[in-house]
Amino acid sequence: MNRVFAAGAGLTLAGIAGYLLGVVAAYPGRSLSVTAVMVGLTVAAVGYSTPTEGST
Numbered sequence: 001m002n003r004v005f006a007a008g009a010g011l012t013l014a015g016i017a018g019y020l021l022g023v024v025a026a027y028p029g030r031s032l033s034v035t036a037v038m039v040g041l042t043v044a045a046v047g048y049s050t051p052t053e054g055s056t
Contacts, residue, residue, distance in 0.1 A: 008044025011036055 015036030022030030 002047045005044050005047030008040050008042070008047050010040070012040030012044060015040055 015033045015038075018030065018033030018036060021027070022033055
């Protein structure tokens with residue numbers, strides 16, 4: 001498995017868990033869970049993509 005994709009997937013899962021926890025109980029910084037989901041999805045997409053022509 002690609003390490004970049006795994007990191008993105010892990011960050012996405014952590015963000016979802018933080019969001020669900022924030023729905024149950026308010027805690028400082030819970031809005032960062034939405035950011036973690038967005039960044040995690042972006043990193044996972046970059047890690048899942050195929051290399052372009054000419055890249056090593």
